[in-house]
Amino acid sequence: MADGSGQLLAISDLHISYAENRDLVNEMTPGSDDDWLIVAGDVAETVEDIRWALKTLASRFRKVVWAPGNHELWTHPDDPVTLRGVARYEHLVDVCHDLGVTTPEDPYPVWEGPGGPVAVAPLFLLYDYSFLPTGCATKSEGLAYAHKTGVICNDEHLLHPDPYPSREAWCRDRVAETERRLEALPEHLPTVLVNHYPLDRHPTDVLWYPEFAMWCGTQLTADWHRRFRVSTMVYGHLHIPRTTWHEGVRFMEVSVGYPREWRSRPEPPGRLRRILPMKGISR
Numbered sequence: 086m087a088d089g090s091g092q093l094l095a096i097s098d099l100h101i102s103y104a105e106n107r108d109l110v111n112e113m114t115p116g117s118d119d120d121w122l123i124v125a126g127d128v129a130e131t132v133e134d135i136r137w138a139l140k141t142l143a144s145r146f147r148k149v150v151w152a153p154g155n156h157e158l159w160t161h162p163d164d165p166v167t168l169r170g171v172a173r174y175e176h177l178v179d180v181c182h183d184l185g186v187t188t189p190e191d192p193y194p195v196w197e198g199p200g201g202p203v204a205v206a207p208l209f210l211l212y213d214y215s216f217l218p219t220g221c222a223t224k225s226e227g228l229a230y231a232h233k234t235g236v237i238c239n240d241e242h243l244l245h246p247d248p249y250p251s252r253e254a255w256c257r258d259r260v261a262e263t264e265r266r267l268e269a270l271p272e273h274l275p276t277v278l279v280n281h282y283p284l285d286r287h288p289t290d291v292l293w294y295p296e297f298a299m300w301c302g303t304q305l306t307a308d309w310h311r312r313f314r315v316s317t318m319v320y321g322h323l324h325i326p327r328t329t330w331h332e333g334v335r336f337m338e339v340s341v342g343y344p345r346e347w348r349s350r351p352e353p354p355g356r357l358r359r360i361l362p363m364k365g366i367s368r
Contacts, residue, residue, distance in 0.1 A: 091119030091147070091198035093205070093361040097281065097321025098127040098154065098340035101138050105344045109355030110138050115146050119198060122146040123205065123360065125321045125339060126154025126281030131164040136180050143184045148194060150187045152207040153177060154281040154322060155300070159243035170247030170255070174209070189263070193270070196277070200361030203316055204270055208280040210260050210306065213253035216286050216298035224253070224299075231296045238300040260305045267313045275316045277360055283320045284309050287331055288338060292323065310334040317360050326358070335363075 094115070101107040115122070122142055128135045128151075135157055143149045157177055160169045168176050181188045189209040196203045214224040221227040231237050240252070249255040270276065278284060282302035289298040301322060310318055310331065317335045324342035328335060339358040341347060347354040 090117040091121070092116060092359055093121050093123070093196050093198065093200070093203075093277070094146075094357040095123035095125060095279070095319050095337065095339040095360050096341060096355070096357050097125035097319075097338075098324060098342050099124070099129070099138055100127060100156070100341065100343060101129045101134050102131075103344050106341060106355075107138075109341060110141055113142065113145070113355060113357065118147065120146055121148040121150065121196060121198075121205070122357070123207070123277075123279050123319055123339075124149060124151045125279050125319055126152050127156040127321060127340075128154070130156050130159050130161040132166040132176070132180065133164075135177065136184070139181060139186050140184050143186050148187065149185075150194065150205055150207050150279060151181055152189060152279045152281055153209050155238075155240050155244055159239070160245055161243060169245040170249065172247070193266075193276075195274070196361060198361065200316075200363055202274065203361065204274050204276045206267065206270075206276055206278050208263055208278060210263060210280055210282065210303065211252055211256035212282060212300055213256040213303040213305065214299045215304040216289060216301055218296045218299070227296065227299050231299065234294065234296055236294040236296050238297065240300055256303055257305070260303060267309070270313070275314045277317050277319060278309065278313065278315050279319045280306075281320060281322050283323075283336060283338070284318050285331055285336070288320070288323060288325075288329060288336060291325060310336075316363075319360060 178188045189207045193204045193206040217227045246252045246255045284306040321340040
């Protein structure tokens with residue numbers, strides 16, 4: 086990166102079970118030999134498809150950094166790999182290690198290119214149903230409301246928390262362990278935090294179906310952008326690609342989404358989002 090040409094780029098929600106989205110991945114290339122690529126989850130539902138996409142990208146970019154989405158964690162009826170919960174996640178981590186892809190279980194790499202040094206931290210945190218609909222005080226009330234509206238995430242049927250008793254218990258454990266790791270980073274080092282879900286609830290305010298926010302994160306991370314010197318918080322999941330600023334911190338939703346969604350947008354689909362350097366990026 087001596088010539089300053091490298092970029093830290095990001096994408097999420099590739100959903101390559103759609104042929105059009107698979108074609109987009111085939112077309113993704115770096116701008117230079119020094120570019121890194123963040124993949125913030127929801128690559129696909131089957132291990133074979135996840136492996137293909139990450140292998141394709143890892144062969145082109147100097148480094149690929151992956152954080153899992155909910156779709157990777159599904160035990161899908163179309164996937165011959167029938168592992169559930171933690172066992173499935175650990176299997177995906179092994180797949181990434183075979184490909185040289187950085188995961189949330191690895192030391193956080195430091196981007197030394199333009200805009201660095203910055204620790205790039207892929208996170209796996211899940212959600213705990215704390216982003217409740219207005220007027221609901223408990224998970225049970227929130228789910229009852231969602232059932233009335235018909236807006237239920239497929240996670241309820243396909244994302245198993247084994248051996249944890251619930252997804253929120255798994256979430257709490259992941260948050261506590263990740264918090265310890267982030268606290269151990271050097272105090273002077275800025276971070277780019279990468280999670281499939283936003284670390285603060287504000288990006289969900291534009292959802293057409295606000296009750297879906299229950300499957301979009303946890304209040305336990307609401308202050309992480311302040312506590313951990315965050316340069317940019319990179320996320321996906323919402324399929325609403327945009328940049329917001331919250332308490333002076335940039336939040337970037339970097340998803341591709343489903344073909345029916347991206348066909349209606351004016352910008353080209355599958356565009357890699359530049360995280361660093363921030364030159365020329367205004368608030």
